[in-house]
Amino acid sequence: MAGALPTLGPSGPGxxxxxxxxxxxxxxxxxxxxxxxxxxxxxxxxxxxxxxxxFISCAPDNHSFWFLTRSQVRAALDESRTLGVKEYYFTGGxxxxxxxxxxxxxxxxxxxxxxxxxxxxxxxxxxxxxxxGLASRSPYSLELRVSIDGVTAESNDALRGHGSFDRALxxxxxxxxxxxxxxxxxxxxxxxxxxxxVLDAFRARLSAVGYERSRLxxxxxxRIGAEARRSGGYAPSERVTGEMMVDxxxxxxxxxxxxxxxxxxxxxxxxxLDYESGRLGDTLSAAVERPARLTEQACHxxxxxxxxxxxxxxxxxxxx
Amino acid sequence: MxxxxxxxxxxxxxxxxxxxxxxxxxxIEDASARxxxxxxxxxxxxxxxxxxxxxxxxxxxxxxxxxxxxxxDSVARxxxxxxxxxxxxxxxxxxxxxxxxxxxxxxxENRAWLASLxxxxxxxxxxxxxxxxxxxxxxxxxxxxxSTTPTHFxxxxxxxHDADVILGTHTGIPWERRWGDCxxxxxxxxxxxxANDGRTEVWYALLEGSGTELSVELVPVAYDHAALAREMRxxxxxxxxxxxxxxxxxxxxxxxxxxxxRARGRF
Numbered sequence: 001m002a003g004a005l006p007t008l009g010p011s012g013p014g015x016x017x018x019x020x021x022x023x024x025x026x027x028x029x030x031x032x033x034x035x036x037x038x039x040x041x042x043x044x045x046x047x048x049x050x051x052x053x054x055f056i057s058c059a060p061d062n063h064s065f066w067f068l069t070r071s072q073v074r075a076a077l078d079e080s081r082t083l084g085v086k087e088y089y090f091t092g093g094x095x096x097x098x099x100x101x102x103x104x105x106x107x108x109x110x111x112x113x114x115x116x117x118x119x120x121x122x123x124x125x126x127x128x129x130x131x132x133g134l135a136s137r138s139p140y141s142l143e144l145r146v147s148i149d150g151v152t153a154e155s156n157d158a159l160r161g162h163g164s165f166d167r168a169l170x171x172x173x174x175x176x177x178x179x180x181x182x183x184x185x186x187x188x189x190x191x192x193x194x195x196x197x198v199l200d201a202f203r204a205r206l207s208a209v210g211y212e213r214s215r216l217x218x219x220x221x222x223r224i225g226a227e228a229r230r231s232g233g234y235a236p237s238e239r240v241t242g243e244m245m246v247d248x249x250x251x252x253x254x255x256x257x258x259x260x261x262x263x264x265x266x267x268x269x270x271x272x273l274d275y276e277s278g279r280l281g282d283t284l285s286a287a288v289e290r291p292a293r294l295t296e297q298a299c300h301x302x303x304x305x306x307x308x309x310x311x312x313x314x315x316x317x318x319x320x
Numbered sequence: 321m322x323x324x325x326x327x328x329x330x331x332x333x334x335x336x337x338x339x340x341x342x343x344x345x346x347x348i349e350d351a352s353a354r355x356x357x358x359x360x361x362x363x364x365x366x367x368x369x370x371x372x373x374x375x376x377x378x379x380x381x382x383x384x385x386x387x388x389x390x391x392x393d394s395v396a397r398x399x400x401x402x403x404x405x406x407x408x409x410x411x412x413x414x415x416x417x418x419x420x421x422x423x424x425x426x427x428x429e430n431r432a433w434l435a436s437l438x439x440x441x442x443x444x445x446x447x448x449x450x451x452x453x454x455x456x457x458x459x460x461x462x463x464x465x466x467s468t469t470p471t472h473f474x475x476x477x478x479x480x481h482d483a484d485v486i487l488g489t490h491t492g493i494p495w496e497r498r499w500g501d502c503x504x505x506x507x508x509x510x511x512x513x514x515a516n517d518g519r520t521e522v523w524y525a526l527l528e529g530s531g532t533e534l535s536v537e538l539v540p541v542a543y544d545h546a547a548l549a550r551e552m553r554x555x556x557x558x559x560x561x562x563x564x565x566x567x568x569x570x571x572x573x574x575x576x577x578x579x580x581x582r583a584r585g586r587f
Contacts, residue, residue, distance in 0.1 A: 034458075080472075081472040082472075082476075083476075084472060084473050084475075084476030084477070084480075085470070085472075085473065086468070086469065086470060086473045087468060111470055111472070112468075112469075112470030112472075112473070113467060113468040113470070113578065135580075139466070139467065140467050140468065140470070140580075141465075141467040141468055141578040141579045141580040141581075142579070143578070143579050179583060180579065180583075181579050181582055181583055195409065196409060199409070213582070213587060215575075215582075216408075311578075312405070312463070312575070312576055
């Protein structure tokens, strides 16, 4: 049913081409300006859902990357202090498939703000209660970013699987009742002109489960992984070149301010997880020294939209 | 050889005036009665409130040391927006409306004055080296909220910029954090609108340095908010802005608030 949804962008050359070929010497490099965001691939590529648009094809049987342990996360947290990290993000796969997730968040919230990107299908009341306890004991914000990709069960479940809409909405209701203001993220599958209408529909749907002050975040499609098979991937011309970086505010790009800790080393950012070119080293200290290379076509989405995976948009400006 | 930094014992500091000339006058009067050595304004003179030109003679007349915020930078240079970075359509609508009003009604000589302001101020408070900025020492429009700013991040920022104490504003909600022997960050609050706390008062900071001891008092300022609301209505500013002045709850530009700060508000 995934194909029933409208897609954005040109219908490209197909899933294999989505990975493209490395642009080689043409690919610009971006050095780390400051490690503001430390991301954790805390559930590896393991997910209880098998979404038709997942940019890294996470699934119950995708074990390319495994869960991070609490002690692995703790070691990176310790290292992050001297690096001056400002925010911590947890993604997967589905983070709450990691049995140590609550402990990991407890450790993190002692140091700084934590954001979890979740499908919210594994958040029973006892987990929500535990999260509320962690949030209330920390001076820092605990943000839950809940992915819902349609304002109806029909449209969401076509992408995310049968029953996922009702389960996620139920969790949003429980989170709201516990004092959270979850950020509901949705991939844009509509024309820009329809944005207000779609957002109004989302607000009404969320209000119906008791979430009145909804926070909504629209994400552009990343045409890699499963999404490339669904929507056709990138056109050959959609690639970042050196010329495109002339006078471009580089701090808009996540790779200028973030690194991703995984079970197999440290990567540039979450969207490059499937690409060996995204791997920057075995350790955080090594990975912060190496620049990112904008080799992959997914970098074009970031170049166009900025670091949309952050909670708030990048704010690059030249104050002369 | 660079000039020695000015040394103070006690200062008052505020930011985010947002054209609220009534609160500005009230805060200066309050601070002056507390025997301060200097009054500092950390930027963003316009936005939100009515008749932006009114705050300039008040600031200059009282010798307030002013630095340039992101809004001031935009107005001075006639940019397209206020550089707050909103993406939510509703927030953007109000931010645009407010910015266009302010830009159109700020006199050329005042825009030139904004352009002449420094981006940061350094001074000594007792034996402490203080760096006053708008958002953060590294970026004028960086938001440093209490719930999303780790202590180790602040300590590194202070070290990178050779300061014991950092003063900032930009978010509109005052808070403070201490670390080590004498490290401190103080968000000095904003005079232009209440701090999303259900109170109509606005906030400034009173800071005193004695040796390496820093004392901080966040001071609420009552002013004739009803008169400001009337003036805002006369200027056809949005009723949503007026509501904030009258209730103390933010109604717009909520997207940038982290979960904890937003949950404390009404909207």
